[in-house]
Structures are given as C-alpha cells and as structure tokens.
Amino acid sequence: MKSFEGIAASSGIAIGPAFHFHRGDLHFERHTVTDPAAEWARLAAALEAAQRQIAEISARAKAESGKEEADIFEAHALMLEDPDLLETMQQAIKGQSLNAEAALQDAAENYAQILETLDNEYFSARAADVRDVASRVLRILLGVAESPTAGLTTPSIILAHDLTPSDTVLLDKSLVLGFCTVEGGATSHTAILARSLGLPAVVGAEPEVLEIPPGATLALDGGEGTLTLEPDEALIADYRTRQQAGAQLLAQARKDAHAPAITRDGHRVEVVANIGNIAGAAAALEAGAEGVGLLRTEFLYLEHTHLPDEEEQYQAYRAIIEAFGSRPVILRTLDIGGDKDLPYLDLPHEMNPFLGFRAIRLCLARPEIFKPQLRAALRASVGGNLKIMFPMVATVAEVRAARTILEECRAELLAEGQPVAENIEIGIMVEIPAAALLAERFATEVDFFSIGTNDLSQYTLAADRTNALVAALGSGFQPAVLHLVRNVITAAHAEGKWVGLCGELAGDPLAIPILLGLGLDEFSMNPPAIPLAKQIIRALTLAEAREVAQHALELDNPQTIRAWVKEQLVLYQ
Numbered sequence: 228m229k230s231f232e233g234i235a236a237s238s239g240i241a242i243g244p245a246f247h248f249h250r251g252d253l254h255f256e257r258h259t260v261t262d263p264a265a266e267w268a269r270l271a272a273a274l275e276a277a278q279r280q281i282a283e284i285s286a287r288a289k290a291e292s293g294k295e296e297a298d299i300f301e302a303h304a305l306m307l308e309d310p311d312l313l314e315t316m317q318q319a320i321k322g323q324s325l326n327a328e329a330a331l332q333d334a335a336e337n338y339a340q341i342l343e344t345l346d347n348e349y350f351s352a353r354a355a356d357v358r359d360v361a362s363r364v365l366r367i368l369l370g371v372a373e374s375p376t377a378g379l380t381t382p383s384i385i386l387a388h389d390l391t392p393s394d395t396v397l398l399d400k401s402l403v404l405g406f407c408t409v410e411g412g413a414t415s416h417t418a419i420l421a422r423s424l425g426l427p428a429v430v431g432a433e434p435e436v437l438e439i440p441p442g443a444t445l446a447l448d449g450g451e452g453t454l455t456l457e458p459d460e461a462l463i464a465d466y467r468t469r470q471q472a473g474a475q476l477l478a479q480a481r482k483d484a485h486a487p488a489i490t491r492d493g494h495r496v497e498v499v500a501n502i503g504n505i506a507g508a509a510a511a512l513e514a515g516a517e518g519v520g521l522l523r524t525e526f527l528y529l530e531h532t533h534l535p536d537e538e539e540q541y542q543a544y545r546a547i548i549e550a551f552g553s554r555p556v557i558l559r560t561l562d563i564g565g566d567k568d569l570p571y572l573d574l575p576h577e578m579n580p581f582l583g584f585r586a587i588r589l590c591l592a593r594p595e596i597f598k599p600q601l602r603a604a605l606r607a608s609v610g611g612n613l614k615i616m617f618p619m620v621a622t623v624a625e626v627r628a629a630r631t632i633l634e635e636c637r638a639e640l641l642a643e644g645q646p647v648a649e650n651i652e653i654g655i656m657v658e659i660p661a662a663a664l665l666a667e668r669f670a671t672e673v674d675f676f677s678i679g680t681n682d683l684s685q686y687t688l689a690a691d692r693t694n695a696l697v698a699a700l701g702s703g704f705q706p707a708v709l710h711l712v713r714n715v716i717t718a719a720h721a722e723g724k725w726v727g728l729c730g731e732l733a734g735d736p737l738a739i740p741i742l743l744g745l746g747l748d749e750f751s752m753n754p755p756a757i758p759l760a761k762q763i764i765r766a767l768t769l770a771e772a773r774e775v776a777q778h779a780l781e782l783d784n785p786q787t788i789r790a791w792v793k794e795q796l797v798l799y800q
Contacts, residue, residue: 228455228456228457228458228459228462229455229456229457230453230454230455230456231407231432231433231435231436231453231454231455231456232432232433232452232453233407233429233430233431233432233433233436233452233453233454234411234429234430234431234432234452235429235449235450235451235452236411236418236421236422236428236429236430236449236452237405237418237421237422237425237426237427237428237449238422238427238449238450238736239405239425239426239427239449239450239470239473240427240446240447240448240449240450240466240469240470240473241384241404241405241427241445241446241447241449242404242444242445242446242447242458242463242466242467242470243381243382243383243384243404243444243445244381244383244384244441244442244443244444244445245383245384245386245439245440245441245442245443245444245445246378246379246381246383246384246385246386246441247386247387247437247441248385248386248387248390248394248406253362253365253366253369253371255326255328255329255332255365255368255369256326257325257326257328257329258326258329259323259324259325259326260320260324260325260326261324263320263321263324264321266320266324266326266327267317267320267321267327269327269368270316270320270327270330270331270364270368273327273364273367273368274307274364276367277307277360277363277364277367278304278307280363280367281303281304281307281360281363282304285304303356303359303360306356306357306360307360307364312334312335312338315330315333315334315337316330316331316334319333319334327368328365328368328369331361331364331365331368332361332365335357335358335360335361336358336361338357339354339355339357339358339361340354342354342357355389355391355410355411356391358391359391359394362391379399379402379403380402381402382401382402382403382404383402383403383404384404384405384406384407384445384447384454385398385403385405385406385407386406386407386408386436386437386439387406387407387408387409388408388409388410388437389408389409389410389411390406390408390411395421395424395426400424400426403426404426404427404447405426405427405428405429405447405449406421406426406428406429407428407429407430407432407436407445407447407454408428408429408430408431408432409431409432409433409434409436409437410430410431411430411431418430421449422755426449427447427448427449427450428449429447429448429449429452429453429454432454436454439456443456443457444456444457444458445458446458446462446463446466448466476759476762477758477759479762480758480759480761480762481758483758483761483762483765484514484515484757484758484761485515486515486761486765487517487761488750488760488761488764488765489764489765490743490764490765490767490768490769490772491765491766491767491768492768492769492770494768494769496743496747496748496749496750496764497517497518497520497555497727497748497749497750498515498516498517498749498750498751498752498757498760498761498764499511499516499517499518499519499520499555499557499727499749499750499751499752500514500516500518500519500520500521500751500752500753500754500757501519501520501521501523501729501751501752501753502519502521502522502523502547502754503522503523503525503526504526504527504543504547505543505546505547505550507754508546508547508550508551509550510754510755511754511757512550512551513754514754514755514757514758515757515758515761516554516754516757517554517555518551518554518555518556518557518612519547519551519554519555519556519557519751520557520677520727520729520733520749520750520751520752521557521559521616521677521729521751522544522547522556522557522558522559523559523562524540524544524558524559524560524561524562524600525561525562525563527539527540527543528561528563529563532571533571534571534572534596536599537599537600537602537603537606538603540599540600540603540604541602541603541606541607544558544603544604544607544613545606545607548607548608548610548611548612548613549610549611551611551612552611552612553611553612554612555612555613555614556611556612556613556614557614557615557616557654557677557727557751558604558613558614558615558616559616559617559618559656560586560587560590560597560600560601560604560615560616560617560618560629561586561589561590561596561597561600562585562586562618562619563585563586563589572596574589581682581685581686581691585619586617586618586619587617587618587619587620587625587629588619588625590629591625591628591629591632594632597632598632598635598636601615601632601633601636602636602639602640605633605636605637605640605647605648605651606640606645606646606647608647608648608651609646609647609648610648611648613648613651614651614652614653614654614674614675615633615651615652615653615654616653616654616655616656616675616677617629617653617654617655617656618655618656618658618679619656619658619659619682620655620656620657620659620662620669621659621661621662622661623665623668623669623672626655626669626672626673627672630653630672633653652674652675653673653674654673654674654675654676654677655669655673655676655677656676656677656678656679656729657669657676657677657678657679657683657715658678658679658680658681658682658683658686659682659683659686660683660686660687660711663678663683663711663712663714663715664711664714666714666715666717666718666719667718667721667722669718670718670719670721670722670724671722673724674724675719675724675725675726675727676715676719676724676725676726676727677726677727677728677729677749677751678712678715678726678727678728678729678730679728679729679730680703680708680712680728680730680731680732680733681701681703681730681731682730683703683708683711683712683730684701684702684703684705684708684730685701687701687705687707687708687711688700688701688702688705688707688708702785703730703731703732703735703738704732704737704738704785704788704789705784705785706780706782706783706784706788709741709745709779709780709788710780712728712742712745712747713745713776713780716745716746716747717746720746725748725749726746726747726748726749727747727748727749727750727751728742728747728749728750728751729751729752731752733750733751733752733760734750734752734753734756734757734760736759736760736763736796737789737792737793737796738792739760739763739764740763740767740771740772740775740776740792740795740796741772741775741776741779741788741792742776743764743767743769743772743776744769744771744772744773744774744775744776744777744779745776750764763796766796771795775792775795778791779791779792
C-alpha cells in the first residue's frame with residue numbers, strides 16, 4: 228500500500244482500477260506553403276468545425292452540469308473569434324507562408340504564455356483553456372479523432388498528466404469513478420467541472436502516479452487530496468463506510484437545500500453565494516442561496532476589450548439584483564490591478580503585484596473608473612437589497628475617501644432626477660492584516676465586514692497563494708488566521724455590526740463548525756457547496772460549535788485542526 232499526495236480538487240471517495248488516459252499524437256512538421264490563400268482557407272474551415280464541436284460540448288455540459296459550466300465552452304468559442312489571435316495566424320500564413328498547424332500552435336502558445344506570466348491563478352488556469360482550444364483545432368487539421376475514453380470498458384479511476392475541460396466533459400461518466408492528474412490546480416476549469424459533475428478528483432499529484440500499472444486497485448480521496456495504490460482491506464472498508472455516509476448526507480442536504488440554516492438550538496445564520504454573473508445567480512438560487520455574499524464585478528471588466536461604461540454595468544447589476552428580489556446582494560467594487568491586468572487600463576508593471584496598485588487603491592486614484600461603477604450600482608439598487616463593499620482596504624482613510632465619492636455619486640444622480648435606494652449598507656473586505664488588527668476602529672466606519680480568507684491567509688503567512696512552493700502555508704486553518712477572524716467578529720459585534728466570510732474557508736465542511744463557533748453571521752461560498760454547508764450547520768448546536776472553535780484555537784497547525792474537527796463532525800452527525 229502506497230499513498231500519493233496532491234491537491235484536493237473535488238471531494239468524494241472512489242475505489243477502482245487504474246486507467247491511463249493518453250491523448251492521440253498531435254505531431255506535425257513545420258513547413259512553408261506555396262498557396263497561402265488555400266492554407267488560410269484550410270485553417271478557417273478547421274476553426275468552423277471546432278466551433279461546431281464546442282457548441283455540442285457546451286450543450287452536453289449544460290445538460291450534465293448546468294449553465295455556468297457550459298459558459299466555460301462559450302468562452303472557448305469566443306477564443307476562436309479573438310481578432311488578435313486570428314490576425315496573428317493570418318499574418319503567419321499569408322505573410323510568412325507558414326503552414327496552418329504551425330501558425331495555430333505558435334499563436335496559441337504565445338497567448339497562453341502571456342497569460343501565465345501575469346502571475347495570477349485565474350489567468351494561469353485560463354492558459355490551459357487556450358491550449359485546449361488549440362489542440363481541438365489541431366486535431367481537426369491533422370484528422371485525429373477525438374476519443375478521450377477509447378479502450379475504457381470498466382468503471383475506473385482515470386490517471387493523466389492533465390485533463391482539459393473538454394476531456395472532462397467528454398468522459399463517459401458511467402465508466403469514470405474519479406480522476407487524478409499531475410497538472411492542474413483547485414481553481415482550474417477542469418477542477419470546477421469535476422465538482423459540478425460530482426466526480427472525486429485530485430490534481431497536482433506526484434508524477435509517480437503515471438507509473439502505476441494499468442488495472443491496479445486505487446483508492447482516491449478527493450477531499451483530502453490523496454491517492455492510495457493497492458489499499459488494504461481496512462482502508463477499503465473505511466472508504467466504503469465514508470462513501471455511504473457521504474451519499475446519504477448529500478442526498479438529504481440537496482433535499483433540504485432551500486430550508487434555512489438553523490442550528491439544533493435555534494441559532495440562524497445566512498448562507499449565501501459567491502457569483503460573478505447572471506448565470507451564477509441562477510445557479511445560486513437553485514442551490515438554495517439566501518442571497519449574494521460576493522458579487523465579483525471584475526468579471527464584467529475581464530470579459531470586455533474596453534472599459535464597460537455606466538450603462539453596461541447598470542444592466543448587468545440590475546439583472547442580478549432583480550433575480551434575487553428582496554434577498555441581499557453584496558456588490559464588491561472593482562478588484563483589479565497588479566495581478567489581474569487589463570490591457571485597456573494601461574496599468575504600470577509591478578514587481579510584487581499582490582502588494583501593489585490594485586482594488587480600492589486603484590479606484591481611489593482613478594475616479595474616472597470608480598465613479599461610473601458606483602453610479603451604476605446606485606441606479607441598480609432601486610427596489611432591491613443592494614449592499615456595497617470595498618476590497619483591499621488597509622486604512623480608515625481609504626474607507627472615508629471611498630464613502631465620500633459614493634455620496635458624490637448619489638448626489639449627482641438625485642440632482643439628475645434618477646432614483647436611488649435610500650438605505651444601502653456599506654462594508655469592507657477584511658483581507659489585509661492591518662484591517663483585521665484594527666477591526667474595532669473600522670467597525671465604527673462601516674455597516675458590515677466580509678472576511679476574505681484567501682488573501683488574508685497569504686498576507687498573514689507571507690505566502691503567495693499562486694506559488695506552489697509556498698501556497699500550502701497560506702491555509703485558512705492556520706492558527707494565526709483563525710485568531711484574526713475571531714478578532715474581527717468580536718470587534719464588529721461589540722459595535723452591533725455583522726460579519727460575513729467569502730473566502731474558500733466558508734464552504735469548507737471542516738471550517739464551518741469553527742466559523743459558526745466564532746460567531747460568524749454569514750457564510751458565502753460557491754453555489755455547489757451551499758446544500759452541504761446548511762446541513763452541517765443544522766447538525767450542530769451553537770454550544771457545540773463554540774467548543775469546537777475554542778479547542779481549534781488552542782491547536783498549533785492546520786493539519787491538527789482539520790483532523791480534530793473531522794473527529795467532532797463524526798460525533799455530531
């Protein structure tokens with residue numbers, strides 16, 4: 228029995244034989260062509276064929292996973308229409324007489340490498356999408372059939388160097404128990420699709436997993452990020468028990484997804500969603516979300532090749548607010564800059580973008596960007612339950628400056644005769660230790676806090692969460708992070724203010740009892756995590772959660788904390 232470690236990408240247990248996934252050979256020779264016009268026509272035909280294939284895959288993804296997952300492939304289709312990519316390929320063929328395969332590969336790889344150099348987890352994951360699209364077109368050019376599960380006849384655990392989003396959707400789900408890849412991260416589209424499909428998955432595993440003999444018995448734990456070769460009978464029995472218990476719990480959770488999250492002793496908390504667009508709003512409501520704890524407005528900017536104007540933003544925000552009716556929608560103002568570059572903003576290059584000119588710092592310095600967003604949000608607030616939140620706040624002065632600009636926008640709109648909601652709660656993201664340490668001062672300036680544990684963890688531990696060498700240090704289960712969370716909640720409650728948490732920690736089943744015990748008022752997470760989160764809260768009493776939290780704060784490392792909470796959850800279920 229031998230275990231391999233990786234990144235937990237999609238929770239669940241799988242036991243079965245190993246199946247190695249191998250892509251067809253896409254080798255080609257670079258050469259010049261005598262008829263560039265005909266070569267360009269050949270590539271154009273392949274691009275059209277790829278569009279048709281992607282449309283079919285998108286329809287399948289929508290049927291199996293939902294619209295938000297299908298949107299991944301709509302983005303793939305848009306890549307095939309990208310004017311810069313098309314121009315680059317056309318210039319290579321018509322200007323340099325390069326063959327279509329080489330022109331395609333060069334343009335796509337250059338684009339993918341640019342995304343990877345942005346030093347951001349989101350864009351690095353999108354680089355894999357660019358390569359996925361390019362491989363599809365290349366297969367068409369070379370006449371290589373798309374058969375990702377050729378030879379798979381028995382339900383198995385897939386082992387691969389990597390799986391693209393297309394591979395993941397096209398897998399025959401009746402024959403796939405789970406998968407383990409050497410490449411990939413927890414935020415890659417492949418991991419997202421695995422979670423939506425309910426397939427246990429481990430990514431970023433040790434390369435030795437590719438040396439496992441085909442057919443060897445494997446036990447995969449997507450929640451812990453482990454793969455065990457030839458597990459013994461005791462481990463298999465334990466996994467089988469956990470599989471059965473997990474299936475029963477999840478079935479009950481989905482059945483009760485729209486019921487409130489109330490502990491056994493009557494304490495209610497809000498469970499809301501992190502979303503980025505109207506498709507996310509639909510998924511959140513279906514999953515039982517009681518509102519939006521984080522509306523990521525930067526996705527609106529990332530989807531455009533120009534700065535979205537006030538009207539474009541108003542229409543997008545209004546659609547989401549109307550979808551939620553009287554439920555709260557917390558709009559986070561633009562969190563862009565540094566690690567999430569927008570070419571049309573002409574931002575300066577920075578050596579350390581995570582500590583640079585981003586989020587509220589950028590918005591305060593560029594009111595021509597900030598004011599249209601605030602005006603759009605205020606206009607969209609009428610008849611809804613909008614709250615506005617400022618990200619990356621480090622000083623009280625920043626809060627006051629942002630509120631001043633917001634009030635200027637309100638006054639302008641009223642002077643123009645445009646209606647604005649009378650009472651809009653204003654909050655800040657607590658993701659910089661300075662804000663957490665001085666929470667009692669910030670609590671007098673705002674109506675609520677939302678703790679962003681992803682950034683708070685990396686800043687507290689001085690560990691870049693996009694750097695695989697140190698990312699594990701930036702766990703939200705680090706004692707220092709949990710102590711800061713407690714400090715924020717205590718300070719806010721002392722002023723009669725409420726606290727939410729919208730980092731990955733909020734949807735982690737092992738973190739939920741701790742956060743509940745610390746007094747968190749609102750849990751905001753990705754929609755698929757909502758039913759189970761509510762079920763865990765209902766299984767506890769507030770008194771039990773407080774005991775869990777108190778003991779967790781006395782432990783000295785994330786691994787010990789997670790293991791101890793896991794034991795307590797078994798006791799309370």
